[in-house]
Amino acid sequence: MNIQDYKGVFVFAQQVDNVLSGIALELVGKGKDLAKDLNTEVTAVLVGSDIKGLADELAEYGADKVIVVDDPELKEYRTEPYAHALASVINEFKPEIFLVGATAIGRDLGPRVSARIHTGLTADCTQLDIGDFPINPVPGKEQLHNQLLMTRPAFGGNTIATIACPDFRPQMATVRPGVMQKAPREAGKKANVVEFNPGFTPNDKYVEILKVVKAVSDVADIMDAKILVSGGRGVGSPENFKILEELAEVIGGTVSCSRAVVDAGWKPKDLQVGQTGKTVRPNVYFAIGISGAIQHVAGMEEADIIIAINKDETAPIFDVADYGIVGDLNKIVPALTERLKAE
Ligand code: FAD
Numbered sequence: 001m002n003i004q005d006y007k008g009v010f011v012f013a014q015q016v017d018n019v020l021s022g023i024a025l026e027l028v029g030k031g032k033d034l035a036k037d038l039n040t041e042v043t044a045v046l047v048g049s050d051i052k053g054l055a056d057e058l059a060e061y062g063a064d065k066v067i068v069v070d071d072p073e074l075k076e077y078r079t080e081p082y083a084h085a086l087a088s089v090i091n092e093f094k095p096e097i098f099l100v101g102a103t104a105i106g107r108d109l110g111p112r113v114s115a116r117i118h119t120g121l122t123a124d125c126t127q128l129d130i131g132d133f134p135i136n137p138v139p140g141k142e143q144l145h146n147q148l149l150m151t152r153p154a155f156g157g158n159t160i161a162t163i164a165c166p167d168f169r170p171q172m173a174t175v176r177p178g179v180m181q182k183a184p185r186e187a188g189k190k191a192n193v194v195e196f197n198p199g200f201t202p203n204d205k206y207v208e209i210l211k212v213v214k215a216v217s218d219v220a221d222i223m224d225a226k227i228l229v230s231g232g233r234g235v236g237s238p239e240n241f242k243i244l245e246e247l248a249e250v251i252g253g254t255v256s257c258s259r260a261v262v263d264a265g266w267k268p269k270d271l272q273v274g275q276t277g278k279t280v281r282p283n284v285y286f287a288i289g290i291s292g293a294i295q296h297v298a299g300m301e302e303a304d305i306i307i308a309i310n311k312d313e314t315a316p317i318f319d320v321a322d323y324g325i326v327g328d329l330n331k332i333v334p335a336l337t338e339r340l341k342a343e
Contacts, residue, residue: 001118006169009035010095012086013044013058013066014105016077020054022223023101023177025061030128030180031099032062037130038096038146043067047085049075055191062183066191067093073200077105078207081200083112088198090117095170097148099128102174110174119168125175126279126298127151133164148173153275153298178223178279179302220254222271227253227284230273230300231261234289234310234329238266243330244288247337256280258290274299289329292317309333 011027013020024044031042041064046054048070055066069085086109090098100106100113102124114121133147147164148171154161165171222228229248231241241255248255257267259274273280275295285303290296292308292315300306301320308321309329318324325332 001169003167003169006094006096008040008093008095009038009042009097010067010089010093010099010170011042011044011063012098012100012106012109013046013054013063014101014103015046015048015051015054016105018048018051018054020057021101021103021177022182023103023106023175024058025182026177026180027099027101027175028058028061028063029183030175031097032183034097034128034130034148035064040096041065043093043095045069045086045089047074047082049073052193055193056189059189059191060185060187062186064192065194067194067196069196069198071197071200076209076212078209079108079112080207082109083116084200085198086113087116089196090170092196098170098172100172100174102176106174110172114172117170119170119172120165121172121174122150122152122163122165123174125150125152125173126179128173128175128180133166135162147171158294176279178281222254222256222273222280223278225254225256225280225282227251227286228256228273228280228282228300228303229253229286229288230256230258230290231267231288232258232290232296233260233264234291235261235266236289236330238264240330241266243333243337244286247286247333247340250337250340251284253284253286258293258296287317287321288333290317291315292320 009031011031013024035042043065044058044063045067049072058066073081100110129149131149133144137143149162150173151162229244231244256271256273261267262269262272275298279299281302283304285300285306287308306321307323308317309325313326
């Protein structure tokens with residue numbers, strides 16, 4: 001492998017049912033920043049069937065080029081044909097960096113692709129930078145420039161590890177949804193499309209999808225919410241979440257929770273914020289009866305405004321809160337709801 005032959009930042013533009021996933025646009029946004037640092041371009045790789053129409057949207061969010069792999073075999077996600085498509089794109093175009101969303105699909109696909117092309121993969125990254133490696137120079141060891149520095153929580157969130165892949169290309173990472181920012185949309189921008197045919201072989205088609213059963217949920221996705229009213233163990237019981245629901249209703253918010261609440265069986269896992277839950281970035285995040293453990297904070301610290309209500313003034317949640325109210329949530333939350341109702 002000649003590392004110098006690999007150029008450009010590529011991102012997998014995940015789509016489901018011909019709708020781009022949020023992570024696709026987040027990766028284009030981050031890829032654009034990385035490409036700028038490397039003085040190169042960001043290319044989105046769009047894989048599916050009849051998906052060419054999505055290319056312009058990727059361009060509007062910053063993709064300099066869109067490689068379209070369009071084949072009826074790729075209509076629904078299946079590991080083998082998708083891994084073959086991406087590995088073929090990488091072998092043909094030789095990107096320096098290749099990013100995939102750490103979604104259910106990306107977590108399945110990323111390692112398969114990296115194994116096929118014999119490179120490393122850093123999973124579930126929460127930060128990506130271009131920089132020197134090793135970060136601190138080691139006597140007698142060459143310091144390499146312009147490396148992808150991939151940062152992710154390790155050891156159950158107790159430490160943050162920054163990982164590089166100096167000897168292989170592309171440098172591959174899966175990236176947590178909700179962490180990176182989309183670039184502002186430039187409406188009307190047309191994509192520079194390159195069509196690519198990976199050439200399927202019969203071995204790539206061995207899983208047949210008989211039926212797709214969609215999950216039915218009446219719960220709003222907390223990752224899309226502008227206001228989250230999040231409750232922790234301090235709420236005391238599943239019934240007492242009613243006071244949070246009333247507050248959420250008055251301010252147009254959505255209820256979410258800590259892991260302690262999910263572990264107790266009070267709320268479903270879909271509503272969990274944090275390292276092993278969802279990463280959220282609402283305009284306003286209420287943390288009510290939540291202590292502020294590092295694993296919880298990892299999922300909500302990027303909220304624009306954090307309002308904490310806790311009876312313990314030393315609770316770590318106050319370290320990240322913009323506004324803090326010390327007191328009993330059973331008194332404060334209903335009073336707040338009444339006050340806001342009156343406004
Ligand atoms: P507690 O820590 O028990 O805090 C309850 C708080 O409520 C306290 O601060 C208390 O002062 C306050 N309180 C109690 N009664 C009242 C009252 N009447 N009025 C006002 N305040 C009151 N956690 C997550 O949330 N998300 C994750 O994704 C996650 N992932 C994890 C991954 C790993 C590998 C590990 C080891 C842990 C993870 N955790 C996660 C768990 C995390 O470490 C904490 O245990 C958890 O966040 C605690 O939840 P809590 O704040 O609701 O409960």
